[in-house]
Amino acid sequence: MRLILSYAKLGPMAFVAHLDFQQLWWRIFRLAGITLEMTQGYNPRPKMRFASPLATGFQGEGELLEVFLEEGQNVVERLNLVMPQGLKVLAATQVPLAFPKVTALVDALAYRVKLPHPLDSHECIGREAGDYLLNAKLEGQELNLLLKVENQRTIRPDILAGACFPGFDARGFLISRTGIFARQNEKISPLPAGLLLLD
Amino acid sequence: MWDKLQAILPFVEKPARYIGNEINSVVKAKEEVLLRFALAFPDVYEIGTSYMGFQILYEIINSIPWAQAERVFAPWPDMEAKLREHKLPLYGLETKTGLKDFDLIGFTLQYELGYTNLLNMLDLSGLSPYARERTGFPLIIAGGPGALNPEPLADFIDAFVLGEGEEIVPEIAETVARGKKQGWDKEKTLKSLAAIPGIYVPKFYTPAYDAQGKSIGIQPMGSFPPLKKRIVRDFASYPLPKKLVVPLVQPVHDRVSIEICRGCARGCRFCQAGMLYRPVRERPMEQLVQQGKMLLQNTGSSEISLSSLSSADYSKIEELVGTLMASGDTSVSLPSLRVDSYSVELARLTRAVRKTGLTLAPEAGSQRLRNVINKNVREEDIFSAARAAFANGWDNLKLYFMLGLPTETDGDIEGIVRMVWGLDKLYREIRGNKGRLRMTVAVSTFVPKAHTPFQWAAFLGREEVKRRQRLLLEKLRPPKFKVQTMDWEESKLEALLARGNRKTGQAIFLAWQKGCRFDAWTEHFRPQLWAESFAQTGIDVEAALGAISLRAVLPWEHIDIGVSKDYLLRELGRAQEAAETPDCTRDKCSDCGVCAAFAVTPLKRKGKAECD
Structure with missing residues (x-):
């Protein structure tokens, strides 16, 4: 099974x-x-x-x-x-x-990055991210990112967040992956528990 | 502590070395714990977690309701830098408690090149390396083979544990716990420990030197039990561990290991383990099968290693391997094989899954020199072992030899060359044009070790070792053969520490202070700093490496391992005559004294060994 x-x-x-x-x-x-x-x-x-x-x-x-x-x-x-x-x-x-x-199901990955200090805006990550950045949201000292996966390629959240903190060693961010997302697709039936759907 | 660690771990290589949290690791509630006992291994996590001795002691200590054993390994230099930068102490992996807050820190001394790591681990814990500068707790104790030549570390260690740890370690824990409840100071606790047979507290003994600076013996200052190693009273019925901590970083050998017998009676004259771990004792097969299966079940492992100094010598080895293999997907490995076809056939039985190489250790290239070292292996044993290996499909052969053995000549080295070419020819005869033999010839340099018949022998000088290495390298060229030689400087340091005395400790301290760490790792080994350190202490290195007079009092003379000095001298004499001494488990007793010293019945095995 x-x-x-x-x-x-x-x-x-x-x-x-x-x-x-x-x-x-x-x-x-x-x-x-x-x-x-x-x-x-x-x-x-x-x-x-x-x-x-x-x-x-x-x-x-x-x-x-x-x-x-x-x-x-x-x-x-x-x-x-x-x-x-x-x-x-x-x-x-x-x-x-x-x-x-299961590897073929992954269309996007969500991350939560704990920042060394709060940011006013997340615009600083825009250029690095290219097409990969689907969504970014600042909540106090946390940056939530939704990153696209295409042909099993994506971009690292620490590198994106690092663009906002020049001089900060990006290895020092505390990062959690909060979810794995798939696009709506009739082939995904049943929907495995824990697999989230992009709207 | 975890928050602080979380901030530094992203910056170090293999951070899982420092997190604990493994399957079968034991964390007790703080209020239950009266005694905190650190088991400290002076090398990196992957090496230390493979060491079975600590797995055994870990379970023994943690089975005491009021004691918590924790493990600690030497942090790799990148982690050391981070700990120092953030002013964090070295800590026990289980509860992340700083080592300074332990009651006991017990180091194992498995090889001499870990000694600077030991000093560094004390320093990283916020403790002075010098025992006399530590006025309170924790007490620093040390065991393992290195403790049987304790003098080089005598200035740093509060108490040495001599011999087998299974029974003495709980005695130590109980003594220190009793002292803690009654508020004993360090002095009083050490006095109580010194009264336990098998404990050597160097501060209660005084070393004496003659005008030339040679040790003339170590004398007790008071009345203490004799300094005789301990052995487990009843090895056969002593239980194996039920569980093993499963490392989170892939160890060198990813398998569970059960000790099928202890000690080896083959009597190789250079071999320290062969002398230290006597007498030879075996565990009953039924116990091994039952406990081996339980260990596999409790660790989720599928490979079991039958460990001992000479696994093929175990009386019921075939039956044991067969029984373990019969239970489905278990694979069995035999780490230390004799050089004979019987051992190869045995290895073939065990290799159901993987085709790894075969390793044989003839040690010397001529029959004369093999007799000198009492290797008890004939040319035909080597060739019949290889024949069995080649016929069974092995294409990967590794041979171990030693250079610089006492009485070695160029003829003996040519013997290695002849043997290797002969094996190559044999492979062709058996396999025709099919297959390609990969032969590795690993050549170490002979290091004289304490408590062996060759303890008085000289360590060979650099130029001569290089010349002898070149003889091999010129005649055994790649790609056909691969010759691996040992760095002479590393062997030299091993020789200096292995026969060192109390003064040697000063050199170890200086070398550590100058930055020496991980001396067993070629990329970290700094011979220049060691040379400067020895020079500063005024130790005559040349003399220390030379032959020792048979009349001299040896720096480890006050430690009794049960094997008599008379036997070691007799064996040295027989070596000079190239006379062999048989294995006493299959032939007559060679009167080494150990069975009488511990009142044990000598083990007798059926029949003569095939190679005899």
Whole structure:
């Protein structure tokens, strides 16, 4: 069976790099006693796909992960029982085997950037962003960005925010990815829990 | 603390090294904890988390309801810079408590080139590296093989733990906790610790030197138990850990490890582990199978490593491998194999999934020199091992040798060349024109180590080592062969620290002060700073590297590992005659003294080893 999991990666877990994070998921499934289907070939690996890898240091509030399982009873509870602190499965949606790849569903990504000090306007990011910036909203010391993904390419929110703070090392922004968005599309049925729709 | 860390972690490489939060890590509520015990590994996270000894002690300490064990590793230089810039202390990964607020910090001394990291970790905790300048707590203790030649660190460590830690570590925790409840000061606590057999508190002992500055022995100032290493009373029934902390940064070896036996009786005369970890003891197979399966279940790992100094020597090794493999998707690895076809066949059994290379360690190129070092390996063992490997599809062979062994001549080095070419020819005979053999020849430099028959031997000089390395490099050229040589300067430092005395500590301190860190990492190793440091202390480096007189009192003479000096001298004599001494688990007792010292029944294994 094919499942799309929605999960959060918060606090210290944000600093686990993507490759190590993938290994960690394999371990978590084994610990939970859930068997993942393996890829064919010389060096079989569990079939697992992240909607969009998260940069090291970014938190994720609603990330998506696609897995193929032999059985899927109480997956959410079983996984959460063995998860390290900061990692939590929020929901699981079973999708048909013919469902589009989770990586192909991603049309936009939303981020919340904590700024070193408040800004009067976010105009400073305009030029860097080009077509990728779909929306920007300032709320006190927070900048909310909605960034387009096209052919699996996008732009980094820390680079955009950095344009407003010359001289500030962009690695120092605290950033959360708040959501993964898809365009309205009749192929996305059922709509996986945690996948948001662009209006 | 987390808020402050969050501000610096984005700027360092591999930040997950510093966050804790791993599966199976233990965090207790503050009000339950009477004693905070840091397990400190003086190297980076990925190295330290692979070390099983700490996984064992972590579980033992955390099983005490009122004790919290936390782990701490040496921060990489980028993290060190950030900690210093933000004035943050080094902290325990579990609760992010600064090390200064612990009751005990226990270092493991697995190799000498971590010693500057140890001093640096104390400094980063806001503690003076010098024991005499630390008037209160935490107490700094140290164990592991390095603690059995403790003098180079005697000025920095409050108490050394001699030998196996499983039983003595809870005794230490209880003593320090009792003192804490009763308000003992550091002096009183150290006195109580010094009364535990297997604890060496250097401040209660005094070193003496002769006019030439040579150590003439360390004397107790008062009445203390003899300084004899501890061993676990009943190894066979001592439980393996139930859980292991699962690292968040890919470790060097991503697998769980179970110790199937402890000690090795092969008696290689250069090998320190072979002397220190005696007597040889085995765990029953049923226990290993049951606890191995539980560990896999509790860690989510699928690979199990059967660790010991010589895994193929375990009495029921085939049965053990077979049973573990029978349970589905588990793969098994054997990290330390003998050089014989039996071991290769065994390795073949275990390699269901991956085709990694095969590693063999003949150590020396001629039969004469192998007899000198008591390697107990014949030319035909090496060739039959390789034949089995090639026939089973291995194309990747790594061979370990040592240069600079006592009595080595150019003829012995030519023996390495002949052996390597012979193996290449053998591969062609077996495989015809199919396949391509990749052979790596890794050549280290012999370093004389404390408590071994070769402890009195000289460390070979730079020019001579380079010349001997060139002999190999010229005759074993790429792309056919790959020769890896060890940097002589690094081996030299290892030699100086491995046989150092209390004065050596001054050089370690100076080197750390000048900026030496991570000396085991070539990119950070600074031989020039070390040379300056030794020069400043007035230590005669040439003399320290030379042969030691058999009459001299050795700097580690006051530490008793159970193996008698008489045996070491006899073995040195047999080496000079190129006479072999058999493995006592399969042949007659060589009277090393260890079984009597610990009142254990000598282990006897069935039959003679194939290579004998």
